[in-house]
Amino acid sequence: MIASFYEDHRVGQSVTAGSHEFTREAIVAFARAYDPQPFHLDDAAGAASLFGSLCASGWHTASVCMRVLIDYRAAQRAFAMRWANPVRPGAVVTFSAEVQSMRETKRPQWGLIGSRAAGVDQDGREVLSYSSHVLVARRGH
Amino acid sequence: MDRLYFEDFPPGEIVEYGDTPVTAEAIVAFARQFDPQPFHLGEEAARGTLAGGLIASGWHTAAMLMRMNCDEFLNRAAAQGAPGVEELNWVKPVKPGDRLSVRRTIVSARASRSRPAIGVVEFRFEVLNQNAEIVMTQKNAAFFLRRPAGEAGR
Numbered sequence: 566m567i568a569s570f571y572e573d574h575r576v577g578q579s580v581t582a583g584s585h586e587f588t589r590e591a592i593v594a595f596a597r598a599y600d601p602q603p604f605h606l607d608d609a610a611g612a613a614s615l616f617g618s619l620c621a622s623g624w625h626t627a628s629v630c631m632r633v634l635i636d637y638r639a640a641q642r643a644f645a646m647r648w649a650n651p652v653r654p655g656a657v658v659t660f661s662a663e664v665q666s667m668r669e670t671k672r673p674q675w676g677l678i679g680s681r682a683a684g685v686d687q688d689g690r691e692v693l694s695y696s697s698h699v700l701v702a703r704r705g706h
Numbered sequence: 707m708d709r710l711y712f713e714d715f716p717p718g719e720i721v722e723y724g725d726t727p728v729t730a731e732a733i734v735a736f737a738r739q740f741d742p743q744p745f746h747l748g749e750e751a752a753r754g755t756l757a758g759g760l761i762a763s764g765w766h767t768a769a770m771l772m773r774m775n776c777d778e779f780l781n782r783a784a785a786q787g788a789p790g791v792e793e794l795n796w797v798k799p800v801k802p803g804d805r806l807s808v809r810r811t812i813v814s815a816r817a818s819r820s821r822p823a824i825g826v827v828e829f830r831f832e833v834l835n836q837n838a839e840i841v842m843t844q845k846n847a848a849f850f851l852r853r854p855a856g857e858a859g860r
Contacts, residue, residue, distance in 0.1 A: 599769035601776050602785060615786040615824075615849065623788065624772050628740040628765045635742060643764075647790035675756075695791075700756070 571676030620651030712825025
């Protein structure tokens, strides 16, 4: 799993945090609550859309990624998020994160870690990627 | 209501909409499912963290923005999804009792070179709380069908 303290991280370190299956029920339930666009709710509407089938809201994918990478602390910023391929019902997505930069902050109890998270489906297609800056507690504070 | 197409998103336009109440129950329910960190799980658990009290997951705030966008315009638009998000900034904590609204700016709008039926609209969204403080900003492009020839504008 992802290390808990700032000092435990290294630039270039990468972890595969786990996999998650996106069921049709979960895709539709998330969309009903937060993203009720037709192509996230209904097979026929999905088939008629650019995606070509029912698919998960990108925010559903990002939220599940958060769940899988939960050892991260107090994210401040995410950027360059790409939903490169749709997540269809039954997709099994494996999430990973790689540390890309580290720096100490003005506050001695926190370090700032820049990382790139990614989700890849069972056929090796990337369905999510984004960079983030996260405050991580330093050891001994 | 008329359907909105690419042509209905003029660059420079700024509109405000939405009024989403944020409850402790909703914060905790989202966090239990997607972001179970102490400061999202309950007032008690959040004390002693950097947050100092219960705050919403940033992904929950992003999802609430998405819902306001669906209700305000996406679900009456010929919307064809989004390729991703350029930038997402969680500027201030979102707390129980807050009421969130949206200020939407159209940054640019251009026809797709590869797909003539599609236009690309670039938005900047600011999520505001009841004190008109910005709590989150988001920049992203989204795809819309272009108005079919022969269909009247809005």
